[in-house]
Amino acid sequence: MNRTTLFLVTGLLLAACTPAEPPPPQTTANTIDLIVNGDYVVTMDESLTVIENGAVAVDDSLIVAVGPADEINAAYEARESLDGSRRVVLPGLVNGHSHAAMTLLRGVADDLALMDWLTNYIFPAEVEFVDAEFVRIGTELACWEMIRGGTTTFVDMYYYPDAIADVVERCGMRALISATVIDQRSPDAESAADSIDKGVGFIERWQDRNSRITPIFGPHANYTLNAEQLRETREAAQEYGVPISIHLSESPYEVQYSKDTYGSTSIVMLEGIGFFEGPTIAAHVVWPTDEEIPILRDRKVGVIHNPTSNMKIASGVSPVTKMLAAGVRVGLGTDGAASNNDLDMWEEMRLATLLQKVDRMDPEALPAATVLRMATIGGATAIGLGDSIGSLEAGKRADLIQVEFDDVHHVPTFDVLSHLVYVTDEQDVSTVVVDGAVLMRDGKFLTLDTGRVASEANALAARIQSALAARNAEASAPTGEQE
Numbered sequence: 191m192n193r194t195t196l197f198l199v200t201g202l203l204l205a206a207c208t209p210a211e212p213p214p215p216q217t218t219a220n221t222i223d224l225i226v227n228g229d230y231v232v233t234m235d236e237s238l239t240v241i242e243n244g245a246v247a248v249d250d251s252l253i254v255a256v257g258p259a260d261e262i263n264a265a266y267e268a269r270e271s272l273d274g275s276r277r278v279v280l281p282g283l284v285n286g287h288s289h290a291a292m293t294l295l296r297g298v299a300d301d302l303a304l305m306d307w308l309t310n311y312i313f314p315a316e317v318e319f320v321d322a323e324f325v326r327i328g329t330e331l332a333c334w335e336m337i338r339g340g341t342t343t344f345v346d347m348y349y350y351p352d353a354i355a356d357v358v359e360r361c362g363m364r365a366l367i368s369a370t371v372i373d374q375r376s377p378d379a380e381s382a383a384d385s386i387d388k389g390v391g392f393i394e395r396w397q398d399r400n401s402r403i404t405p406i407f408g409p410h411a412n413y414t415l416n417a418e419q420l421r422e423t424r425e426a427a428q429e430y431g432v433p434i435s436i437h438l439s440e441s442p443y444e445v446q447y448s449k450d451t452y453g454s455t456s457i458v459m460l461e462g463i464g465f466f467e468g469p470t471i472a473a474h475v476v477w478p479t480d481e482e483i484p485i486l487r488d489r490k491v492g493v494i495h496n497p498t499s500n501m502k503i504a505s506g507v508s509p510v511t512k513m514l515a516a517g518v519r520v521g522l523g524t525d526g527a528a529s530n531n532d533l534d535m536w537e538e539m540r541l542a543t544l545l546q547k548v549d550r551m552d553p554e555a556l557p558a559a560t561v562l563r564m565a566t567i568g569g570a571t572a573i574g575l576g577d578s579i580g581s582l583e584a585g586k587r588a589d590l591i592q593v594e595f596d597d598v599h600h601v602p603t604f605d606v607l608s609h610l611v612y613v614t615d616e617q618d619v620s621t622v623v624v625d626g627a628v629l630m631r632d633g634k635f636l637t638l639d640t641g642r643v644a645s646e647a648n649a650l651a652a653r654i655q656s657a658l659a660a661r662n663a664e665a666s667a668p669t670g671e672q673e
């Protein structure tokens with residue numbers, strides 16, 4: 191029995207194993223929700239199985255079988271079948287770190303260092319402009335962009351998390367949504383204690399409400415919260431049994447701040463206060479020391495690599511290959527659109543591998559298959575969802591995409607994995623399925639009114655622009671004072 195037949199049989203067995211019902215007659219096809227066909231099905235399973243002329247059978251939001259298209263189509267009758275000619279099927283991409291609503295601040299301040307960018311531009315702009323309506327529109331814009339690019343799951347950290355969750359619930363994506371905890375006046379809280387209290391309310395409202403949405407805590411960083419506040423946030427997360435996402439070891443500034451303030455680098459400092467005693471998703475991790483990498487591995491911290499943001503803000507080059515070799519779980523993320531400036535995971539994959547190669551002067555560093563794993567099953571594992579998403583295998587949630595391979599840049603196709611990493615753009619994604627529901631079919635959005643989102647986003651951006659212009663004019667007006 192070959193591997194693909196084994197998949198099919200396992201899937202058929204799973205599908206047929208509903209205990210209370212008699213097995214269907216041998217001659218009648220099972221009726222299921224959906225079959226997604228492809229010239230190639232890239233499963234991202236343990237053996238990186240690629241099935242030529244394959245198909246994925248989906249029923250009741252789960253993958254029930256993966257195998258050769260002729261066998262799947264003979265075994266099942268589907269209510270909807272997606273044509274797969276000149277298309278590649280693969281798991282939906284996992285964006286492990288984003289600030290979705292920052293799409294509305296795309297390009298508001300570029301070409302600056304992290305602390306200058308954060309303290310002089312982003313934090314003040316957020317306090318002035320960000321409210322629940324901003325977050326709703328910005329998150330809709332982000333979900334539109336992510337669905338268009340084949341991202342099916344994201345880990346978000348922003349303000350007004352209820353507004354984020356409402357959008358995710360309606361647009362059909364899967365997300366871990368962090369209630370931001372930060373020790374300063376923010377758009378939705380006055381202090382760290384206030385943001386923890388509000389985070390608890392958010393978790394209570396959303397825990398167990400929708401299986402696609404996981405509410406979590408998002409303590410911003412160890413330079414915007416003190417040790418006691420970080421510990422309190424972890425305690426609250428433990429009380430509710432939810433993970434935490436945090437910015438960690440992102441910039442030389444943070445490393446120095448941590449040494450000066452706590453007497454140790456960030457990861458050692460957090461280990462020292464028991465912060466890693468629950469599931470942690472750590473964004474960036476650009477500057478881990480050799481002593482810190484084993485802590486990340488042993489504590490099963492999910493590291494999210496953000497190559498574009500790290501390059502744009504000149505935070506540095508994360509030692510991704512070193513962390514992977516040490517057994518650290520590493521996924522990929524875009525960060526917010528104000529430091530990227532888009533949410534394109536294909537670009538992130540490409541930059542991740544190119545950056546490692548040139549940094550290490552090693553063309554074999556981070557090969558295509560490894561970086562594709564980081565964007566799918568590796569990222570899913572890093573955020574704690576490796577058992578339910580990230581690969582196309584019977585029993586997993588049906589989060590998958592079709593990528594068109596008929597544009598000139600895919601001709602010819604010698605190696606599908608190579609194309610997906612080095613060639614494919616977000617515009618090549620044609621169909622997106624999350625939890626068995628089709629969110630985009632042949633480029634058409636089924637859960638988002640993109641025209642409305644665009645006009646609301648443009649109207650809000652115009653208001654931000656005129657307020658910024660007025661503020662700048664005021665700042666540059668002569669005051670009459672002499673130095």
Ligand SMILES: [Zn+2]
Nearest residue numbers: 437473525526
């Ligand atoms: Zn971030």
